[in-house]
Amino acid sequence: MHKRIIHESIVYKSTGIYSAFPILxxxxxxKLAIGFSKSLARDHTVIGEWTVLASNDCGKSWETDKDLTIPLNWPAPTIRERSDRTTVKxxxxxxxxxxTVGFHPWDISKExxxxxxxxYTYPHPWKSHLISVRNNTLFTSISTNRGKTWERQEWTVPGxxxxxxxxxxxxxxxxxxxIPVYGTDxxxxxxxxxxxxxxxGKNWQLIKVGAFESNLSLMGEMSLLETSPGNVLGLSRNEFGYFTQTWSxxxxKTWTYPVLTKIWAPHSPPDLIKLRNGSILCTYGYRRDPMGIRAVLSHDNGYTWDVKNTIILREDGGYPTESFTMEETDFEALKISGPEFRKRLSSGIVNKAHMPETARPDLGYALSTQMSDDSIFSCYYITNSDRITHIACTLWELD
Structure with missing residues (x-):
């Protein structure tokens, strides 16, 4: 199965602004809406200025939209909560x-x-007098009057x-x-x-996925999809490079032990949707050379994946964000894949010497949806040769 690109567009791009991790x-x-954090430096705490842009022309043009019925505009005490939460009408x-609530900015004197x-504390990405602080708090927030007022509850997870x-x-x-949740004790x-x-939606439980613990991340950022009534597929990022798959x-309520798929996507989480023809589409950032955005289909409810016909949406990434100098990236290391990459990564994990963030130029966190005419809209963040990390999108279709 082949793809045809209908158009590519920039959602938001600005010199000196790090825009990443879009939510769709x-x-x-x-109508489409995308939310993201505008930060003044490379920011994986997502603690910048929350921005919501909307499009009424399948992603060709975008403008600010503060409509409170758009879930991206629902209130939250932190920017990171807006990025990490799941919203449902x-x-x-x-x-x-x-x-989860996410990072709060604190004065460094309170570290x-x-x-x-x-x-958990982390240096503030661009304000030296602040730190980013995260507690382990789960929350639910419910409105029964179209978002005019909210009833909120919070729970701390110990240990x-x-x-x-x-x-x-x-x-x-x-x-x-x-809602997928992951962490380190x-x-x-x-x-x-x-x-x-x-x-x-009134009563909530925190349920363990898999009866195992590991000093390796067998699963991390996970995407969930109900493939048939009662059957749920979970596909997740992990430390092995190939997506991990688990079933309920x-x-x-209960889940199978995770197994590795054949989808090669190191350092990048997946997104799952079911197309109207019954196939499952997995979209993801590809953080090995040539870097970009890719997708793969399953025609049997996620039991196997057609990796031989991987769909390449973009392959023009692979540049570090403008926060870093060019020589900080080992471009030869970015070309490693397969067994050699896993060998090097495993060695780094054992020695607690993970590959530096600068060896993973910024792109990915792709999200897709199918439009009414069956075309597919995918949004993501990417860094091209101008080294401005920005939000972009692709409208495409399967032939």
Whole structure:
């Protein structure tokens, strides 16, 4: 199966602004909205200025949209919460937002206080007098009047160094909301969970995904998709380079042990949607040379993936963001793949010497949706030769 590019567009791009990690809302009548953080330096804490842009022409043009019925505009105490949460409209009046709270900016003088409370701290990307602080707090927020007022609850998860939700959740046909959560406990073991609701979204449970612990990240940022009634597929980023796959056959209550797929996508999370022809589309950033945005199809509900016919949407990335000098990137290392890459990565993991972030030029976190005419809209962030990290999109179709 081949693809045809209809158009590529820049959603937002500005010199001196680091724009990354887009979140996509698909609205009525093919209206699209994208939310992202505008930061003044390379920012993986997502702590900049939250921005929502909307398009009514399939992504050709974009403008600011502050409509409060757009889930991206629903209130939140932190920018990172807006990026990590899952949002669901149960009806025209009832809205639900849930996930983890994310990073808060604190004055650096309070760093010892944050550490004493067991909070995870990280240098603020561009303000030296601040730090980014994260506690392990889950939340739900419910509005029954179209977002005019909200009822919020929060829960702290003990024993963890860091805990994060990932905005690739789903609502099942029976009504339950499933939100992927992952983190590292204070002993260094990795864990995966689901923040799972009942059908009306009022009661929530944190459910362990897999009865295992590991000092390797077998699963991380996960995308969820109900492939058939009661059957849920989870595909996730991990430390092995190939996506990990796990299944639930009971509406997300229990899960199979993760296995590696044949989809090669190191350092990059997947996005899953089901197309109208029954195929499953997995879209992802490809962070090895030649870097760009790729997609792969499954024609059997995710049991196998047609990697021989991988779809290349972009392959013009591979440049470090303007925050770094060119020589900080080992371009030869970026060409390594397959067994040699896994050998080097495994050695780094064992020795706690992970490949530096500068060896992973910024792109990815792709999201896709199918439009009413069956074309596919994919958005992502990417850094080209001008080294301005920005949000872009591609409208394409399968031949």
């Amino acid at each position: 809302n698909c609205l009525k009548n093919d 149960l009806s025209d009046d009832v809205f639900i937002s849930a996930g 010892s206080e944050a550490v004493s409370k067991g909070f 963890f160094k860091i805990l994060m939700s990932f905005a690739r959740g789903t609502r099942l046909g029976t009504g339950e909301i499933l 204070k002993n260094g073991s990795h864990h995966n969970f689901l923040w799972r609701s009942d059908p009306d 056959s009971d509406n997300g």
